[in-house]
Amino acid sequence: VxxxxxxxxAIGAGVASLLVHRERVLSAGIGIGGLVxxxxxxxxxxxxxxxxxxxVELAESDYTRLFLVFGSxxxxxxxxxxxxxxxxxxxxxxxxxxxxxxxxxLALADSPSATAAATIGSLAGVIVTLGPVATSAGLGVAxxxxxxxxxxxxxxxxxxxxxxxxxAIGLDPAIVGLAFVSFVGAAAIRLGSIPFHLWxxxxxxxxxxxxxxxxxxxxxxxxxxxxxxxLNASIAPLGESFATERALIVLVAAMTIVLGSVAATLHADxxxxxxYSIVADGAIALLGLAVLDPAAWGPTRTWIxxxxxxxxxxxxxxxxxxxxxxxxxxxELDGWARRSPLLGLGLLGVVIASVGLPGMAVLxxxxxxxxLALPEPLAIGLLVLSVVSxxxxxxxxxxxxxxxSVAVSAGADPMLRLTRPRREAATTSRRAGAARTVRGRxxxxxxxxxxxxxxxxxxxxxxxxxxxxxxxxxxxxAFGLEGAAAAARPEPALPLGFTPAGASLSPAP
Amino acid sequence: MNPALAALAVGVVAGxxxxxxxxxARTSVVGLAVALVFxxxxxxxxxxxxxxxxxxxxxxxxxYLLWIVAxxxxxxxxxxxxxxxxxxxxxxxxxxxLSSAALTAAPVTEIAxxxxxxxxATAFAIGALAIIPILEGRDALRLGTGLILAVLAASLIQxxxxxxxxxxxxxxxxxxxxxVAASSAALGxxxxxxxxxxxxxxxxxxxxxxxxxxxxxxxxxxxxxxASVDAALRRLSDARLADRLSGVRTRSRSAIERARAARIGExxxxxxxxxxxxxxxxxxxxxxxxADAEPQAALTEPPITEDRDxxxxxxxxxxxxxxxxxxxxxxxxxxxxxTARSAGARRSLRRRE
Numbered sequence: 001v002x003x004x005x006x007x008x009x010a011i012g013a014g015v016a017s018l019l020v021h022r023e024r025v026l027s028a029g030i031g032i033g034g035l036v037x038x039x040x041x042x043x044x045x046x047x048x049x050x051x052x053x054x055x056v057e058l059a060e061s062d063y064t065r066l067f068l069v070f071g072s073x074x075x076x077x078x079x080x081x082x083x084x085x086x087x088x089x090x091x092x093x094x095x096x097x098x099x100x101x102x103x104x105x106l107a108l109a110d111s112p113s114a115t116a117a118a119t120i121g122s123l124a125g126v127i128v129t130l131g132p133v134a135t136s137a138g139l140g141v142a143x144x145x146x147x148x149x150x151x152x153x154x155x156x157x158x159x160x161x162x163x164x165x166x167x168a169i170g171l172d173p174a175i176v177g178l179a180f181v182s183f184v185g186a187a188a189i190r191l192g193s194i195p196f197h198l199w200x201x202x203x204x205x206x207x208x209x210x211x212x213x214x215x216x217x218x219x220x221x222x223x224x225x226x227x228x229x230x231l232n233a234s235i236a237p238l239g240e241s242f243a244t245e246r247a248l249i250v251l252v253a254a255m256t257i258v259l260g261s262v263a264a265t266l267h268a269d270x271x272x273x274x275x276y277s278i279v280a281d282g283a284i285a286l287l288g289l290a291v292l293d294p295a296a297w298g299p300t301r302t303w304i305x306x307x308x309x310x311x312x313x314x315x316x317x318x319x320x321x322x323x324x325x326x327x328x329x330x331x332e333l334d335g336w337a338r339r340s341p342l343l344g345l346g347l348l349g350v351v352i353a354s355v356g357l358p359g360m361a362v363l364x365x366x367x368x369x370x371x372l373a374l375p376e377p378l379a380i381g382l383l384v385l386s387v388v389s390x391x392x393x394x395x396x397x398x399x400x401x402x403x404x405s406v407a408v409s410a411g412a413d414p415m416l417r418l419t420r421p422r423r424e425a426a427t428t429s430r431r432a433g434a435a436r437t438v439r440g441r442x443x444x445x446x447x448x449x450x451x452x453x454x455x456x457x458x459x460x461x462x463x464x465x466x467x468x469x470x471x472x473x474x475x476x477x478a479f480g481l482e483g484a485a486a487a488a489r490p491e492p493a494l495p496l497g498f499t500p501a502g503a504s505l506s507p508a509p
Numbered sequence: 510m511n512p513a514l515a516a517l518a519v520g521v522v523a524g525x526x527x528x529x530x531x532x533x534a535r536t537s538v539v540g541l542a543v544a545l546v547f548x549x550x551x552x553x554x555x556x557x558x559x560x561x562x563x564x565x566x567x568x569x570x571x572x573y574l575l576w577i578v579a580x581x582x583x584x585x586x587x588x589x590x591x592x593x594x595x596x597x598x599x600x601x602x603x604x605x606x607l608s609s610a611a612l613t614a615a616p617v618t619e620i621a622x623x624x625x626x627x628x629x630a631t632a633f634a635i636g637a638l639a640i641i642p643i644l645e646g647r648d649a650l651r652l653g654t655g656l657i658l659a660v661l662a663a664s665l666i667q668x669x670x671x672x673x674x675x676x677x678x679x680x681x682x683x684x685x686x687x688x689v690a691a692s693s694a695a696l697g698x699x700x701x702x703x704x705x706x707x708x709x710x711x712x713x714x715x716x717x718x719x720x721x722x723x724x725x726x727x728x729x730x731x732x733x734x735x736a737s738v739d740a741a742l743r744r745l746s747d748a749r750l751a752d753r754l755s756g757v758r759t760r761s762r763s764a765i766e767r768a769r770a771a772r773i774g775e776x777x778x779x780x781x782x783x784x785x786x787x788x789x790x791x792x793x794x795x796x797x798x799x800a801d802a803e804p805q806a807a808l809t810e811p812p813i814t815e816d817r818d819x820x821x822x823x824x825x826x827x828x829x830x831x832x833x834x835x836x837x838x839x840x841x842x843x844x845x846x847x848t849a850r851s852a853g854a855r856r857s858l859r860r861r862e
Contacts, residue, residue, distance in 0.1 A: 056677050112667070116681030120688040126696075134699045143652055146692050147643060150656040153685060154663050161667030161678070 002044040003060050003107055004051065006068060007100050010038045014096030018127065021089045031092020032079055038096060039072035048488070058107040062484035067106060067225075067305055070474060071099045071218060074312040077467045078210045081316045084460040085323035088208045090127040095214055097124035102222030109490065111160035111230040118226050119153035122190075122219040128211035129203050138206040144199040145215065148189050152223070155186035163234050173240055180235050181245045184289045187227045188249075190220035191282035192275075193256040204275035209322065212271065213315035216278045217308040224285050228300055233490040236292045249290040250373050256283035258385045265391035270318045270328045273392055278311045280389055281354060284366055287373040296372050298486030299365045305485070306362045306475045310353035313467040317346045320460040325411035330399065332407040337400025339408050342461035344400060349468025351393045353475045361477030412457040514551055514627040521547045521631050521665075522599050525638045528654050530592040534579035541654055542572040544635065545686065548661050549679070551628045552668040560679045567683035571657065571690035578650060578697035586648045590641065599634040606633025606669075629669035636662035649700055653693020660685050738782050745781065746773055 013034020020027045045065040051058045075095035082091050101121010108114040129145045130138040159179035163171060192200035200216060207215060235242075260280030264273045285307070288300025320343060321336060322328045337344035356363030366386070370379040452459070474481060520543060527540025545568035549556055556564070579585075588595075607630040635658050642655025664682040667674050749771070 110675065110677055110681075112675075112678045113681040116685045120684055123688045123692050126692055130699070134703055136700075136703050139649075139696060139700050139703060142696055143646070143649060146689075146696065147646070147652060147656070150660070150685075150689050151643065154656075154659045157660065157682070157685070158663040158666055161663060161674075162670060 001051070002041055002046065003058055003064070003103065004053070006038060006041045006045065006103060009034060009041055010096045010100035010103070013037070014093045014100065014124065017093030017096065018090060018124070021093070024087075024089055027089055028079075028083070028087070028092065031096065032076070034096050035072055035076040035079060035092060038099065039069060039076060042068035042072050056113070057109055058104075059109060059488070060107065061488040062480065063301060063305075063488060064103060064106045066479060066481060066484050067221075068099060068103050070305060070309055070470070071102065073470060074213075074218070074309055074467065075099065077463055077470070078213065078312055078316055081319055081460050081463045081467070082208070082210050084456045084463065085319045086132070086208060088128065088132055088211055090124075090130075091208070091211055091214070094124040094128045094211075095218075097121055098214060098219050098222075102218070102225075105222040105226050109229075111164065111226065111233070112157055114226040114229070115153060115156040115160055115223070118219075118222040119149065119156075121222065122149050122215075125149075125211075125215040125219045128215055129207045131206035131208070135206070141199075141202050141206045144202055148192075148196070148199045149219075152186035152189040155182045155189070156223070156227070159183035159186070160230055160234075173238075176235065176238065176240065177242050177245045180231070180242055181248065183227050183230060184245075184249050184286065187220070187224050187289060188252055188256075188283075188286055190223045191256075191286065192216060192279045193252055193283050193286060194259050194279075195252075197256075197260070197279055200275050200279055201272065204269070204272045207271075209271050209274055209315045209318040210312075212274050212278065213308070213312040216275065217282065217311040220282065221304045221308045224289070224304055225301060227289055228297065229490050231289060231292060232294065232297055236294065240292075242292065246290045246292070246373075249286060253283045253286035253290065253373070254382055254385075256280060256286070257382065258388060261386065261388040261391060265388065265395055268330050270322060270330060270333075273330070273396075274311070274315050274318050277314060277354075277389070277392060281307050281311065284369055284386075287369040291369070291372040293372060294489060296369065297489045298482060299368045299372070301485035302361055302477070302482055303365045303369065305481065306353070306365070306471070309471045309474055310350065310362070313346075313353055313464065313471040314350045316460075316464045316467050317343065317350055320346070320457070320464045323412065323460060324457040325408050327405075327407040327411075330395070332405055333396075334399050334402040335404030335408045337397070339404055339411065340457070340461055342458065342465055344397075346461060346464040346468050347393065347396060347400070349465065349472050351390075353468060353471035355390060355393075356475055360475055361482055362475035413454075416455055416458040510626065511553065514553065514625065517547050517551050518603075518627040518631040521551060522603060522634045522638075525635045525658055526592055526595045526599055528658065529638050529642050529651075530588045530590065530595045532585075532587055534583045534585040534650055535576070537585065537650070537654060538572055538575050538579045541575065541657060542568065544658065544661060545572060548631070548635075548665060549668075551625070551631050551665060552674070553625045553628075554673060556674065556679060557676065560676045564679055564683050567687050571686050574687075574690045574694040575650060575653060575697075578694045578701070581701065583648075583650055583697055583701060585650050586646075588641075588651075589645065595638060598637050602637035603630040603634035606630040609633070625669045627669075628665050632662045632665035632669055635659075635665065649693045649696035653689060653697070656689045656693070657686055660689060741781050742773060742778060745777065749773070 013030055017027045017031035017034065020030065042065060045068065046060050047062045047065070049060040051060075075092070079092045079095065082088055098121045101117050101119070101124075104121070105114040105118035108117060123146075126142050126145050126149065129142045131141075159182040163176050163179040189196045203215060204212060257280050260276050260283065264276035264280060267273050267276060285300055285303055288296045288303065291300075318328075321333065324340060324343070325333060325336060327333055337347070352360075353362065356366070367383060370382050370386075373379070374382060473479075522544075524540045524543030524545075524547065528537050528544060529540075531537040531540060546565055548568075549561055549564040555561070590598075607626050609629055639655045639658035639662060642651045643659060646652030646655055660682060664674075664679075667678065
């Protein structure tokens, strides 16, 4: 019931917030309120319960609960950071709709329906890519985003339709292999993996950084979870090795991990750095999809959630830096950490949440997935190469301790300044009567708003720090993430070793 | 092969061909409607009544969403391939689909899965038709048409596999089609808005008088208010000719000649004359005032009817009252336009303040 309530809240508030976008305050209020209520409802979602609605089974699980709880929390904090920095009117509504779509995709057992749910939810993200005001450039980016999203969905729908858990066993292995590559390729398109990364590069031109984490991390996360479930229900039970297909997927993943990190390290624009870092880290999930083994189920799902949350924190950090110093070029940000230690701590949190420390789930998951997808020497090589992903963090940290640049020196005050509220207005109002009292309260409110506006930069930095804290805690596998991710693996529809009459399965490896 | 199913399949493919090759947005939407409505019927057994209703309602809703954008004269990009080429491509792909026995699942359960070759052929044909609009679609409507056709192809493949498609899968396809149509329509509407904001040439479906009302004087588009009915008709004729020629660019010389020889109908002439008569002095006065207030701005501003024009003129002249004082009666077309533009400008100025 709580799952249905979550969908009701998320879709209702999200759509309402998008529909009243001309009334900016109302839209923001509905969106933020919806995110708070969605978070509260998501915490009440139970484990291992199933509801049947019109013959369709919606299964609740611990993982769905964690996904929706942290998704709502990341959305709430991101929206607050957007309020403090640069507001994007579609962000809260789109976030809610994307979460609803992902929640439905996680809850549905039927692969085509789950794919459709993940796609429809993600369509709301297209609005965010338009940017704050619709321009022809923004429209071009939105069209690319729509094309990538629906093309991936079509591949997924076709693959899931052809090789469902019932029919896959009776099909020619070549057709099943094609369906396997198509569905995982669809996930690669959604994650912007190389060579499908062109729309990502354009998306970073117009999409606000906080929207990037939604469009490129949270929205594809649900889709990847659907692909993983389909692989475990339909493809893995066949016992086919699919060596060529898997090699192709691993190649795409490895290329994306390395080249995406290199691009993020070399790029001068902060928002493109976020985009490429999301692309690079998202490809690790592709490694999990290349493994047709139940052992990859838990680590891949753990990675999806930690990756999305860590990248949200990184995007929020970039938004805060951009607002504080008015610059988004890496070359203009010399000395940012010396001016704003809070943001320095935030970047440290982002690094820990994304890369991890020994013993943390996020690092162990990365190693585990590389080990499962590749033989030992190649896995070690890939892990060594993926150290490049530290490159952009190190670069940002190094420039942070240089002598402050002109932009950084002239940027917003990153320290909290509390101006004393004027009591005079209230005192006068008491003497002068009720009418003036109202005015005095209005003045107090205006005063508080002035203080808040004057401290937008430190407030944003504090929010980023809070988000990084949440991401670090989750990356350490708190809240039973690993157990929740490993549970609820879909059962194959047909027993292993079942061979129908006329089927032409090749011998198992 | 079932002849009824084959006929339905041909209908779906024909609709697809029209949708991707039509030179007018409205025709394209009609073709898409045919394909969407008949596609769920290319199945054996037929889907249940409720599911079929849901699919058809979803199809009509999707088409209506696209129609909202198309009916306002959306500038659809011309298809690179004409309908005979598209039809040939669809036929070839359909034949390939018809012979794709590998996509037939072996009988695993009691429900023997023998497949529906008509559905597979339709899926291949529609899928082939969708490729070019998806890859090339530079406008939202073409892209949306291609994407919807591709989703349709995915659903037809599932119908062609032989095992009955689950009701929930039908609903999933319907939902994706509606979602894609809504997104495409929204992007198309925004594209029209953005294009109108920028300097945009006269397009079909928009009355040329609407374009010249906002100019307030001569402009790059020749945006001076026409002094007479004849001038307005000349401009209307030029605009329509330009539009027709852009539509027949790749056709034969005779088609171009026919476009040049086309005359404006009597009804249009009457309408223009009536607009001139009813608009009268107040509208002309308002226009003159705006033009007198800032002749320089009027010279540089595009003649498109947008709030921005009035805003810019008011901001530049520092005399926003000029159009406000000329509150004309709401019944006449020109004064209404002037009032709306002034009110819009006032709203945005107030919002800025």
